[in-house]
Amino acid sequence: MIGGDDWKVLLLKCLVLVVFLLTAFAYLTLAERKISARIQLRYGPNRVGPFGLLQPAADGLKLFFKENIAPAERDKLLYLIGPSLAGGAALLAYAVIPWGTNNFFGYDFHWDIAHVNVGLLFILGITSLGVYSLFLGGFASNSKYSLLGGLRSSAQLISYEMAVSFALIGVVILAGSLDLEQIVGAQHGLWFVVLQPLAFILYFTAAFAETNRLPFDLPEAETELIAGYHTEYSSMRFGLYFLGEYINMVTVCSIATALFLGGSLPFPPFHPFDWIPGPVWFLGKVAVLLFVMIWVRWTLPRLRYDRLMNFGWKVLLPIGLVNIVVTGAVVAIRA
């Protein structure tokens, strides 16, 4: 039965998803370069193909054919595990993202690969794996810049992971479930971004730190640490880190979409709009969030490290806690 657990369907869905994510990664780099260029009054890449649309292909080829240069004193095993984990964890997290459901010839077709009833926990766990890739890469490179970048990334990600979890708990309380499809379903009529605006801002802010993007790109910090944890990586190993970073962006934006922006639900939730299929709505919302991430990156400067930690522990965390308490109290009173 279509949409069931037939392994052939699952395999096909996996293939489609991996191809989709890699394409999204490629064109996200192009979008980043184009948008940053326009903000800085430039055109951005416009030589390879029409409007520079083949630029990602050229970049990818270049990465593939580059020489693999690695420090002689590296920890050989961990040096390899780092980038693999970065790419792998980023792809893996996407397995449970609820793309929506379509009715094909009487069958309900679920676009997500795995329907896990604690999908949110799964995502939190997998995205936390990403920090290992950064730290292992920084540690195994045996270089001071890499090590500093790795240390910063672990400290930063631990403090922001807390804020992320607290922001999400408010949504979980409202939806009464950790199942992502049920959370999306609970937003019929009213998105959680209206009920939980604080949690949304909290989550999205922490998401910048999670994906190591400006204004929280301390682990990379070109001006201070050359390239942070991936200073000593080149060729496709660097490409994997790059890929992980961009797919993580897609992942955090997808989570924000599913949890706060109604996932695959149409925006004015009535008739003519629900003809557009759910995945299209989902992708559209993700694209808007991705644009905001890029836009913010090219606007704000990097925070100083101590201020970043202060902001994480002394601002975001208390706000998250207050949000949980208030949400819990309101839900308890109304029940």
Added chain:
Amino acid sequence: MIKELVQGLTFTLRKMGSKPITVQYPEEQKPVTPRHRGRHILHRYDNGLERCIGCELCAAACPVGCIYVLAAENDPNNPISPGERYAERYEINLMRCIYCGYCAEACPTEAITLGPRFELAEYRRERTVVTKAELLESWPGMHTAGLPVSAVGAGADQTGREELDPGVNPRAAWAAEESKVDRETAPHPGELGIPVDVPTVIEPGATP
């Protein structure tokens, strides 16, 4: 803090809508300044005679020694320049030239100036030595006047964007002239300090 954030974000968003200031170089070009010191130009008088009298002061003034002048006596009945002598060969090694403009300052007849042309890359090293054919200014009346140099210095408008026609393009004309030169006897870039017995032709893609 929120106010500043919003201010910054609206600023960048507004900038996103404005037109980029990039000049799309090969297709779009900005004019160079009037005093731009690009590749040299050898000038003529209004009647088509060459200003250069072959005095070699430019070569003497050149701090890097990149100018080679071979002077010859003018035929009084059919002069090429108004002086006693004219430059039979005039070559500048552009790989060596530092575009300082001392040659133009030294010139008593204002025959050489530095022009607007700046696209001087070449695939063949020997072509970076530009000859009189390429340097000499075009002259509208040259075809009717029937001057002997006109076949060589035909129509160099000095911008570097001439059509690839040997009648008009100085580079093509030069290539055609050079192919006739007997390399055993003629003075050659070797006299500018480039060793001629070393192969100077480097085709694109060849390993040095």
